[in-house]
Amino acid sequence: MAEDVVRLARGRAPRRAAFGTRDIAVDLGTANTLVLVRGEGVVLDEPSVVAVNSMDETLLAVGREAKRMIGRTPPHIRAVRPLKDGVISDFENCEKMLRYFIQQIHSRRWAKPRMVICVPSGVTGVERRAVQEAAEFAGARPPVYIIDEPMAAAIGAGLPVADPTGSMVVDVGGGTTEVAVISLGGVVTCQSARVGGDEMDDTIKQFLKKGKGVDVGDRTAEAIKVRLGSAHPLTREFRAAVTGRSLLTGLPETVEFSTREIREALEEPVEAIIDTVKVTLDRTPPELVTDILEQGIHLTGGGSLLIGLPDRIQAETGMPTRVVADPLGVVVEGAGIILENFSRYGEMIFGDDGN
Numbered sequence: 163m164a165e166d167v168v169r170l171a172r173g174r175a176p177r178r179a180a181f182g183t184r185d186i187a188v189d190l191g192t193a194n195t196l197v198l199v200r201g202e203g204v205v206l207d208e209p210s211v212v213a214v215n216s217m218d219e220t221l222l223a224v225g226r227e228a229k230r231m232i233g234r235t236p237p238h239i240r241a242v243r244p245l246k247d248g249v250i251s252d253f254e255n256c257e258k259m260l261r262y263f264i265q266q267i268h269s270r271r272w273a274k275p276r277m278v279i280c281v282p283s284g285v286t287g288v289e290r291r292a293v294q295e296a297a298e299f300a301g302a303r304p305p306v307y308i309i310d311e312p313m314a315a316a317i318g319a320g321l322p323v324a325d326p327t328g329s330m331v332v333d334v335g336g337g338t339t340e341v342a343v344i345s346l347g348g349v350v351t352c353q354s355a356r357v358g359g360d361e362m363d364d365t366i367k368q369f370l371k372k373g374k375g376v377d378v379g380d381r382t383a384e385a386i387k388v389r390l391g392s393a394h395p396l397t398r399e400f401r402a403a404v405t406g407r408s409l410l411t412g413l414p415e416t417v418e419f420s421t422r423e424i425r426e427a428l429e430e431p432v433e434a435i436i437d438t439v440k441v442t443l444d445r446t447p448p449e450l451v452t453d454i455l456e457q458g459i460h461l462t463g464g465g466s467l468l469i470g471l472p473d474r475i476q477a478e479t480g481m482p483t484r485v486v487a488d489p490l491g492v493v494v495e496g497a498g499i500i501l502e503n504f505s506r507y508g509e510m511i512f513g514d515d516g517n
Contacts, residue, residue, distance in 0.1 A: 185276040186267060187497030188260075189311070190293065192245045193336030193359060193464060195225075196491060197263055198498040204491055206263055212255045213241045219254075224262045233379045247356040248282035248338035249289045253296060260300035274303040278497045282338045283310040284354025307512055309500065311335070311493050312342035312352060315462040317507065318496030319486045323347060324510065328450030329457060332439055332475070333493065334465025336360050339435050341442040343450055347510040351445045355438040359465045361431045362387050369427035374417040376406030387468070392425045393432045394470025394477070432471070436478050443479060458482035462489045 189196040190210070197206040208225030215222055216238050223231060223241075231241040244256035264275065277297055281290060290308050297306040312331045313323065321329040324347045333340040336359045342352035363383040370376050370383075378386075382404060390402055401420045408415035439459070443451060459481050461472055466489045476483040486492050500507045 184267070185501055186264075187278045187280075187494055187501055188263075188297075189280045189314075189494035189497065190245065190260075191335055192243070192248050192338070194490075195259070195263065196494040197267060198494045198501075199267060200498065200501045203498070204494060205267060207491075208263070210245050210259065211241060211243050212259050212262075213239060214255060214258075216240050221258050221262065224259055229381075232381065246337060248335060248358075249285050250292045250296060253292060257296045257299045260296055260302075264301045274301055276307075276501075277302040278307045278309055278500055280309055280311045280314045280493050280497050282335070282354055283312055283340050283342060283349065283352050284338065284356075307500075307508075309497060309511055310340070310342070310349065310352075312340045313344060313349060313511060314493045314496035314500070315486075316342075316344050316460075316496065317499050318488075318492035318494070319460055319462065321457075321460065324506075327457075328446065328453035330442070330446075330454045330459045330481075332435075332459055332461050332466070334358055334435060334461065334463040334468075334471070336464065339438055339463075339465070341438050343442060343446045343454070345450055345453075350447065350450060351442055353438045353442045353445075355434055357431050357434045357438075358463070359384075359387070361434075362391065362428055362465070362468070365427050365431055366391070366424065369423070370404070370406060370417070370419070371409065373423070373427075374406075374419060375409050376404070376415050376417050377409060378404060378406040382406070386424065387428070390421050390424050391428055392421060392469040393428065393474040395425070396421055396470070428468075432468075432474065435465075435471075436475060439475060439479060443481075454481060458484055461485045462492050464490055 185200045187198040195210045198204045209229040211228040213223040213228040213231045228241050235241050244252035250256045281293055294306040298304050311333050315333050316323050316329055316331045323344050326346050329344045331342050338358050339355045343350045366383040366386050370378055399421050401418055403416050403418045405414055405416045466485050472483040
């Protein structure tokens with residue numbers, strides 16, 4: 163799909179120095195990192211996890227291999243996620259991760275690709291600069307272009323971002339939820355809440371601890387969220403079981419729970435997402451609210467796949483709500499379209515100075 167979107171988006175050559183054929187776009191996410199190569203589409207989709215040797219800080223594994231190590235490592239090995247709440251929390255390991263991903267794509271040792279990186283709209287100037295520096299240290303050619311995730315998602319979803327009409331995007335990622343209203347090539351209003359898939363996983367873990375007396379790992383909580391979590395009542399509720407470590411005996415114990423209980427456990431982060439949508443709508447000019455009522459709210463990001471979330475948002479806001487065709491890849495696809503049409507989007511988004 164990404165290749166088709168990029169192919170359709172090709173236009174005039176950029177007025178600035180032309181991008182090379184191996185220039186890349188990166189969706190640097192809290193949970194996953196996606197990389198798109200210009201003209202080839204998405205070539206890499208890996209968990210944002212690195213494993214390092216604590217004794218000498220050497221890199222042992224990146225991506226899926228490193229994620230499999232979480233909770234299973236000996237004391238001298240650390241499996242860490244270098245991003246938290248959508249921003250870099252471990253600069254050194256983030257730079258190592260980016261360098262590794264770039265090397266997977268560029269066989270030439272001294273290749274320095276041009277790069278567009280997507281970040282949450284709520285990051286500070288210092289956090290933006292940290293992303294740029296990490297990319298440059300990893301081998302990107304300066305300047306590294308930074309784009310807000312909601313704008314990239316809107317472009318990737320094919321919304322009319324350059325037209326005088328309002329488009330609303332809700333990007334529910336691993337660490338943050340980004341809500342933005344876009345018109346005439348700019349963000350009219352936006353809200354960012356540091357709540358997403360990670361907090362949903364944590365609330366499930368806390369529910370099992372307090373309500374069932376068992377402790378489970380991050381991967382188990384994530385699997386429960388994906389398979390059994392919901393934001394809206396299901397047509398048919400059912401029960402399931404999970405095995406964890408008993409908080410009383412320390413031994414393995416299997417407990418049962420219902421999908422209704424999981425939905426109730428997820429209520430706090432889901433309500434925080436909906437509140438962010440409501441605040442954004444409240445701050446949107448009336449003319450654009452009318453446009454959104456006609457076009458609907460567009461959900462992107464892995465968190466948008468929570469069962470019943472579109473129905474819940476629609477019920478709470480009165481706005482038609484739908485998940486875009488490729489919620490996981492739409493952000494990096496939008497950044498790829500910018501690479502292909504830099505003369506059209508580049509100056510509109512980054513300004514004449516490229517920042």
